[in-house]
Amino acid sequence: MKKQMTKTIFLVDMNAFFITCEMKRTPSLKGNPAAVAGDPERRSGIILAANYEARALGIKTTMTVQQALRLCPGLILVPPDHAYYSHVSRQVMLYLSRYSPVIEQNSIDEAWMDMTGTENLFGSAPEAAKKIMQGLIEELDLWCSIGISSNKFLAKMASEMKKPLGITELQIKDVPTKLWPLPVGYMYGVGMKTSDALNKLNIFTIEDLAKSDRQKLMRHFGKAAVTMYDHAHGIDHDPVTDRSPTDIKSIGKSVTLSKDITRLAEAKSVLLKLSDDVSTRARMKQKKGHTVQITLKYSDFRVITRQCQVSQTNLPKQIFLAGSALLDECWNPKKPIRLIGIALTDFEDSDTGKQLSLFDIDKSDFKNMETDTEIRDERLQQAVDLIRNKFGKNIVSRASLMKENAATEENKDK
Structure with missing residues (x-):
């Protein structure tokens, strides 16, 4: 019986995408604390994306502009241009298609790639990830982090572990040491309300979730509990699907x-x-x-x-x-x-x-x-x-x- 090939899945996550797009077309922003904000002229609204120089000063996404300016009076604010971000996003997806025909865009700034069987073309998974990252820098002047695993969920979790310009591999065998110690709210697919509800059940870490009673979870969260429970064990059978x-x-x-x-x-x-x-x-x-x-x-x-x-x-x-x-x-x-x-x-x-x-x-x-x-x-x-x-x-x-x-x-x- 032919052994089934182990899947190789990437999640490519563009770092600080909105503000990086702005730095791409306005290079003078580079090296200075800058952010895309709701209404820079009125100095109101919220921070939609901050570059890493701004983040180093404590400026975060969803922070109000007034709060951000108190932390950094010299912060450069840029109004959002979503038409431009969508245009750049399409350029990114077109670039990624050079490496795999199966790409599932998860949002404007990230996508899963099925890289199974591409070793002869691009080398090992880490080598291919380095090529993708370097190409995005050289051709599009954009930064990314890449998560590598055998399924979509773990690839997504891996992509969040090292930013910016991080390449992280997370496999099933790594789940107890690398995933379980994390707060349950850190898990992809678990929002603030669900995290609070889990905390009320004395589930505070992903390990707590993995070792909890599945039937009890289902009584509280219905069908969603099955996915959460599987994810806590690093299990995800959802294939990368090229969406036309x-x-x-x-x-x-x-x-x-x-x-x-x-x-x-x-x-x-x-x-x-x-x-x-x-x-x-x-x-x-x-x-x-x-x-x-x-x-x-x-x-x-x-x-x-x-x-x-x-x-x-x-x-x-x-x-x-x-x-x-x-x-x-x-x-x-x-x-x-x-x-x-x-x-x-x-x-x-x-x-x-x-x-x-x-x-x-x-x-x-x-x-x-x-x-x-x-x-x-x-x-x-x-x-x-x-x-x-x-x-x-x-x-x-x-x-x-x-x-x-x-x-x-x-x-x-x-």
């Missing part, structure tokens, strides 16, 4: 506001810009959806979601109208909002999202549209897309958004 555009279940955008808002008109202004961004990305991915969903996070951190069905669309006007109606239904001026999000989902499996040429459009192409208004909207958006593709995203904007700059953007394709 057809696997995208939703296209969404959310903003963490630079200040809590209580005015509906202000919330709708933010929602209008989000709808335009979601629409642009949906058309880029040739997706049209039947469901619009909004997400609101209140100042007390309570989160609600609302959704509704719409005629198949990827137009900003239709997305915004649906989101605006949902916002009207659940708006409470006595509850300040700190985050707003909107998403388009429930995509068609067919090629109904195929883009048409702006200058070669026939009425028959729009036989499924209900009104001439929709035809005009479709043509208008295609014109806008062409102009933005040629001259840049910000060259065309809705008049009501020209003075709007109150939010920090966060992308999320699922």
Whole structure:
């Protein structure tokens, strides 16, 4: 019987990605404490990413700008540019594809790679990791840390153990000595609430979790307990899966506001810009959806979601109208909002999202549209897309958004 080849899995994690992107295009930031922040001009909002010079001074992600400036009055603050970070992220994924055809992007700044069987091409796993790291530095001027293991979970945990520019190998045999002593909240997939709940059960370390009663865990955490328990033993059967555009279940955008808002008109202004961004990305991915969903996070951190069905669309006007109606239904001026999000989902499996040429459009192409208004909207958006593709995203904007700059953007394709 042929012995099954042991898997070799990498997790490539870009170090301090947002601020490193900014240092890449503005080299004068290098060597100075700098951070990407919510609203540098107003000196408000939160720190989204800090470089290692800033971190050495105690500046951390999610710290308020005011707190950061008290620690380091000379801190250089840079406004976020998520379109640019997404562009650089695509460059990173394209670079990684030279080493493996099976890449699963976990977020904008990290991805798993199945490197099984590549030894003859790139050498041992540590040697291949060094080549990847050095290439990212030389070609893209970016830093990364790489975790190496036989499964995704351990590779992810390994990638967190040495930053920046760390290459760490963590195998099943290492779990008792390297993983078990860590706090349970350090484990990938265990959030703050779950960590607190585990602590109440006298589970404080990953070893405590590994040696706890599995059935008792399931009574408290349901099916999630199975994954947590397996992970505590270093077990993960989830394969690295190359996700194609057809696997995208939703296209969404959310903003963490630079200040809590209580005015509906202000919330709708933010929602209008989000709808335009979601629409642009949906058309880029040739997706049209039947469901619009909004997400609101209140100042007390309570989160609600609302959704509704719409005629198949990827137009900003239709997305915004649906989101605006949902916002009207659940708006409470006595509850300040700190985050707003909107998403388009429930995509068609067919090629109904195929883009048409702006200058070669026939009425028959729009036989499924209900009104001439929709035809005009479709043509208008295609014109806008062409102009933005040629001259840049910000060259065309809705008049009501020209003075709007109150939010920090966060992308999320699922």
